[in-house]
Amino acid sequence: MITGKKKLTEEKYTINRYKRIVFYMVMVMLLLAFLLGQCICPSERETVTEESITYTGDFFWEKADGTEEEIRIPGRYDVPAGEFLVIRSALPEDYNENTIAIRASLENVRIFIGGELRTVYDTKDTRPFGKNSASRYVFCETSGEDAGQELRIELQSFSEKYSGVVNTVYCGDKSDIWGYLFHSYFMVTMIAGFVLLAGLAVLIFSLVLGVMYKTRFDLEYLGWCMILGAVWMLGESKLRQLFVSNASILADMCFFAVMLCPVPVLFYIDSVQQGRYRKIYHVAECITCANFVICTVLQVLDIADFITTMFLSHLVIAGTFLTILITIIRDIIRGTAKKYKLPLIGIVAVIIAVILEMTEVYRAVSMSGIFVGAGLMVLLVVTLIQTMDHIHELELARQREARESLDYLTGLPMRNKGEKLITEKMQKLEGYLGFADMDNLKKINDVYGHKAGDRALRLVGAMLTECMENAVVCRLGGDEFLFYLPEVSEAEMNTRMRRLFESFEAAKNVNAETSPASLSCGLCMCRQGGSFEEYYMKADKALYHVKQNGKNSFHFYEELAEQ
Template identity: 80%
Template sequence: MTEEKYTIRKYKRILFYVVICVLLAAFLLGQYIYPSEREPVTEESITYTGTFYRVLADGTKEEIPVPGKCDVPAGEPLVIRSVLPQDYHENTIAIRSSLENVRIYIGGELRAVYDTENTRPFGKNSASGYVFCETSGEDAGQEVRIELQSFTDKYSGVVNTVYCGDKSDIWAYMFHCYFMVTLIACAMLFAGLVVLIISLVLDIIYKTRFDLEYLGWCMLLGAVWMLGESKLRQLFVSNASILSNMCFFVVMLCPVPIMFYIDSVQQGRYRKVYHVAECITCVNFVLCTALQLLNIADFISTMFLSHLVIAGTFLTIFITICRDLIKGTAKHYKLPLIGLVAAMIAVMLEVTAVYRVVSLSGIFIATGLVVLLVVTLIQTMDRIRELELARQREARESLDYLTGLPMRHKGEKLILEKMQEHDGCLGFVDMDNLKKINDVYGHKAGDRALRLVGAMLTECMENAVVCRLGGDEFLFYLPAASEAEMSMRIRKLFDSFGAAKNVTAETSPASLSCGLCMCRQGGNFEEYYIKADKALYYVKQNGKNNYRFYEELEEQQPDAQKLDGIPGNQHDIQ
C-alpha cells in the first residue's frame, strides 16, 4: 500500500486566495477614493521665487532666468546672487548641480560646499547631485550667493531650479517625481540577476547555453544605467561619483552583450562580422578610459564616440536581420526579433535624448528590455520543452525497459568515460540456461530471471557502471577496483544471485558466467572489451557458473589469442 501525498483541500486554498484578493482590492480602492492625509508638496511650494542676478567680471549685475544657462567658458565659475525676503523662515536652500562644483554663501558666510575632487576616482567634474544649505529665519534679508563651476562646455553655466523649504519636503517632492523610475531600475537589477541565475541553472541541467544569459547581462547594464542616471542616486550609494562613472562604462560596453545575444539567436551565421564589431567596442572602451584616466578628456566629452559605436552596432545588426529576412532564415527567431527591434529603438531614443534638454533616465531602455525579456522567456520555454522531450526520448531509448539498466550504446559510453578517469575492472556477465527457462516455464519466467540478474548486479557492484548488452549478456565497469576486491564482489554476486534464484522453481535453473579484465586508466576500451569477452568465452567452454580473469589465462598461456580448451584452475562457486 503506497502512501498518498497529502494536500490542502481545494476549497480552503480558493477561499484563502479570494480573501487576499478582496483585501488587496479594498486597499487600492480606499487609496483612490479617500482623500490624502499628507500635506501636498508641489514644485511651486518649494521653489525659491526670488530674483537671481549674475555677477559679471566688471562687477555689474544682470538678471538671469532660473532655471537657465549662461554663456560661461568651461572651467570659469558662474556667480549668481539673490536677496532672501524679509519674511524668510525656511530651513533649507537646495540646488542640483550638473557636473558642477557648488559653493553657497549666506550673508557672506560659506554655508555649503560640494566638490568631489578628493572623493572621485578620476576626471575633472563633480558628479551631478543635490546640494543642501542650512538656513533659518535669522537669515531673512541676507544675500544668497551661489558659485557654480564645470569643466565641460555643455554644462558650464547651467543653473538648475533653486529650492527652499523644509529638507524633508524637498526630498518628498523628489521622491514623487523620480521614485518610480528608480524602483523600475531596482526591479530590472533584480530581474537581471534572476535571469542570470536561471540561465546558469538551465546550463547545468541541459548542458547548453541559453539566450537568457546574454539578456540577463543586458538587463543588468540597463539597470546600472538607470540607477546611475537616477536623481535619487546619492540616497542609496555613499559615493555617487563612482556610480555616475559606471553609466559611462555601461554605454561603452552595452554593444557587447547585445551582439552576444543576437549572435546566439542567429546561431553564429554572422560571427565574424560581430567579432569585428566587438573588437571596435573594446578599442573604444580602452581609448575613452585611457583619455579619462590621463585627464585629457572626460567621459562626457568622448561620449559621442560610444554613441557612434552603438549606432554602428545597431546598423550591423539591422543589416544581418535584413539578410536573414531575405533568405527566410529569420523565421527561426521571429519572437526575439520583435523584442530586439523594440530594445534597439529604446536605446536609440535614450541616446538621442542625451543631446536634448529632456532626460529620459533609462525609462525607454527599461521598456524595450522588458519586451525583449518577455519574448525571450517564451522562446526559452519552447526550447526547454523541446530539450525535455528529447531528453525523455533519449532516456526511453537508452534504458532497458526490462531491467532498468542502460542499453548497450549508453552503457558503453558511460564505461568509456569512467575508464578515462580511473583504473578498474571490466566484466562480462552472461546468464546461463535462459533458453531452457523460456522453453520450460515461458518467456515471462525468463524475463524475471533477467530482471533478477540486473538487480543483483546493481546491488553487488556498488559504484559500478552496469548495462545490458542484449539477450542474456551484461557488462559492467568497477572503477578503482583491485583484483582481490573484484574477486570478493563477484563471489558476493554469485552467492546473492544463487539465493534469490532458488526462491522459485521457474528461475532456479539460471546461473552466471563472468569474464573479467583489469584495466588501466586511459586504456583502449576495445582491447579490454575483447579480453573480458575471451575470459567469459573460456568460462562458458569450461562448465559455466564460474568467473575468470583474463590475466590468469595470459599467465597460463602467453599466446592468449586462442582460448578454446585452455586448461587451468577455475574458481569454484559453491
C-alpha cells in the same frame, strides 16, 4: 480495492486544485482592490509640491568683468568650462527654513550664507579619475538667523555641455525636499532596481539551464543586457546618492554600461539568428571594445571626459542597431525571420526605446531609462516564452534519447551508450571491467516462458546495480552485461563479487521460475587511460574461462594470464 484508493486520491487532488484556484482568485481580487483604492480614494499624506519648496527670491549673476545680470533659474548661461558661475540672492527677512538645496550637474558647488562658506561639494579627492564631480543634490543647513543674509552659490564644471548650468534651488525642510524628490523619481529608481534583480535572476537561471541541458540559452545574453541597462538607469537616477556611498563610481559605471551595452546585444541577436551574421557582428563587437578602450584612456588621462566622448558611444550604439536592423530586414525578405518572430518583437521594442532615450539626452531631457526598462521587459517576456518552447523541445529530445539509449527491460543503458560511458570513466579513473553473463536463459524461456526469462534478466540488472555501487552498468544484449567499477582494490572487488553472487542466489530462489538462472563473470583490471577494446577482450577471455569450467563463478584475467 486498488481502484477505490486511486479514485479517492484523484478526488483529493481535484479538491486541492479547486482550493488553490479559489485562493489565487482571492489574492488577485485583493491586489486589484488595493490598486483601485489607491487610485480612487483621496491621499492621506501631506502633499509637497515643487512650488512649495522652490526658492522664489531673485538671483543675480556676478560676471567676471564685475557686472551683474538678473537671471532666471533654472537656466544655462555662457560660462567657459572650468570657470565659476557665481549667482547671489538676498534671503527674505522672514526666512525660517532649515535647508537650501541645489542639484549639481557635473559641477563643483560652494554655498555661502552671509559671506560664510557653509557647504562645499567637490569630489577631487574621492573620484577615481576625471575632472568633474558627479551630479547630485547638494544641501546647505540654514536657520531663521540667516534671514536677510546674502545667499551666494558658486558652480564650476569642466565640461562645455554643463558649464553655466543652474538647476532649481530649493528651500524648506530637508525631509520635505527629499519627500518631493522621492515622489518624483522613486518609481524610476524602483524600476531600475527591479530590472537589475530580474537581470541577475535571468542570468543565474540561464546558467543553471545551461548546466542541466549542456547548451547555451538566449536568456544568458539577455540577462547581461538587463544588468547593463539597470546599471545605466541606476547611474542616471536622481536618488543614487542615497543607495551608494560613492556616487562618482556609480556614475562611471553608468558610462561603462553605455559603452559596453552593444556587446551582449550582439551576443543575443547572434544567438537568436543562429550565427548567420557572426562575422559582421564580430566587427561590431571589435568596434565597441575599441571605443570602450579609447574613451576610458582619454578619461583616465584627463584628456576628455566620458560626457565629452559620449557621442562616440552613441554612434557605436546607433551603428550596432542599424546593423541589426539590416540583418533582420534581410531575414524577413528571405523568410528566415519566422524562426525568431517572438524575440523580433522584443528587439524592435528595445531599439525604439533606446532611440527615444538617446534623442531625449540631446534635447537635455533625461527619462532616466523608463523607455529602456519597458523595452527590456517586453524582450524578457518574449524571450522567456521562446525559452520555454526550447526547453520543451530539449525535454522531448532527452526523452527520445533515453528511450533509444536505455534498455526497456532492465532500465540500464544499452550497448552503445554503456560502452561510451565506460570508456569515458576509464579515461579518468582506473578500476575493474566486468563481463557478466546470465546462464540458462534458454532453459528458463523454454520451460517457463519468455516472461520468466525477462524477470530473470531484470533481476540480474537490479543485483548488478545494487552490489556494484558507483559502477557504470549496461546491458550488451541477450543475457550479457558489462560493468566498470572505478577506484577499487582487488580485495574489494572480490568482496563485491561474492556479495553479488550471494545476493543473486538468494533473490532468484524466491521464485521457482528464476531459480535455474546463475551468473558467470570475467574481470579485468584496467589502468587509467587504457584501451577499452583491449580490456574488453581480456574480460571476455576471463568469462570464457568461467563458462568452460562449470559456470556460476567469476575469474580475473590476471590470474588466467599467470596460469
